[in-house]
Amino acid sequence: MSIRPILIHPDPRLKKVCPPVPAVTDEIRQLADDMLATMYDAPGVGLAAPQVGVLTRLFVMDCIKDEDAAPRPMVLINPEITWRSDEQHTYEEGCLSIPEHYAEVTRPARVRMRWTGLDAQTHEEEFDGLWATCAQHELDHLDGRLFIDHLGPMKRQLITRKMTKLKRERARA
Ligand code: K2U
Ligand code: ZN
Numbered sequence: 001m002s003i004r005p006i007l008i009h010p011d012p013r014l015k016k017v018c019p020p021v022p023a024v025t026d027e028i029r030q031l032a033d034d035m036l037a038t039m040y041d042a043p044g045v046g047l048a049a050p051q052v053g054v055l056t057r058l059f060v061m062d063c064i065k066d067e068d069a070a071p072r073p074m075v076l077i078n079p080e081i082t083w084r085s086d087e088q089h090t091y092e093e094g095c096l097s098i099p100e101h102y103a104e105v106t107r108p109a110r111v112r113m114r115w116t117g118l119d120a121q122t123h124e125e126e127f128d129g130l131w132a133t134c135a136q137h138e139l140d141h142l143d144g145r146l147f148i149d150h151l152g153p154m155k156r157q158l159i160t161r162k163m164t165k166l167k168r169e170r171a172r173a
Contacts, residue, residue, distance in 0.1 A: 001037045004052040008170075009098045009163050015144040018055045021077045024120045028058065032075040032118060035060045044096050046134040048141030051097050059138035063130040076115040079139055082124070083112035091133045093147040099166075101159050105150045107136045 007014055021028060031054060039047040039060055046061035062073045089109035094102045110128045113135055117123050127135050137147060148156045 001033050003041050004034050004038050006038065006042070006047075006051050006096050007053055008167055009095075009146060009148075010160055010167075011097070013050055013053055013055060014097055014141070014146060016050065016055050017144050018050055018057045018142045020057045021116070024077060024116065024118060028056075028077070029118055031056075032058065032060060036062070036073050036075070039096075042096050045130065046138045047096065048138045050141055050144075057142045059142065061131070061134050061138060063134050065130075075118050076113070076123075076135075076138075077117065079113055079115040079135070079142070081111050081136075081139065082114050083126075084108040085110040089133065091130070093133065093137060095137070095147055098146065098148060098159065098163060101148075101162070103147065103151055103155065103159075105133075105137075105147050107133060111135060 031049065035047050035049065035052060038052060039062070045063045046059060048059040049056050057078045058076065059079065060073065060075050062071050064072050085108045087109040088106050090104050090106040092102050093105045109132060110126060111132050112124065112126045114122060114124045140146065148159050
């Protein structure tokens with residue numbers, strides 16, 4: 001298990017549509033394990049493979065925030081949304097690839113998803129609350145979309161300019 005570096009926006013790899021995972025291999029299992037370790041270390045409640053530079057359709061999430069409750073690490077391979085509620089929910093989102101920037105994003109309040117697990121079996125589950133927001137945020141990553149793509153062009157450009165400056169400063173450090 002190793003902590004992998006998280007790509008910072010703007011980065012062309014974060015804008016790519018990821019191809020499906022062909023098979024659940026030991027390499028995929030190692031990637032999932034590393035992504036969970038990287039997510040918990042960040043800390044975050046979700047992380048998508050392109051964020052660690054691997055362009056494949058896999059994300060991890062664990063939205064259990066109560067420290068006294070057991071964690072629920074989830075690995076979703078080739079995830080797809082099979083149903084969306086009409087009801088919408090607005091949440092102030094952040095992103096590990098866009099550090100220290102937050103903005104309100106409105107998404108369906110509940111989604112039903114189907115995916116392949118590390119057991120190579122098909123799973124289906126309905127998510128609500130932070131789980132639903134996180135799952136949609138991560139699925140966006142697999143399609144090269146960031147939460148700032150749901151904002152107006154001025155706000156998106158402002159955040160992108162600030163992230164470009166931050167990357168330049170980090171490169172000099
Ligand atoms: O994909 C990521 O960058 C991980 C995000 C996932 C996430 C963003 C917004 C809302 C739900 C999940 C990280 O967990 S960032 C941590 C975080 C969590 C909730 C709200 C803001 C930031
Ligand atoms: Zn993100």
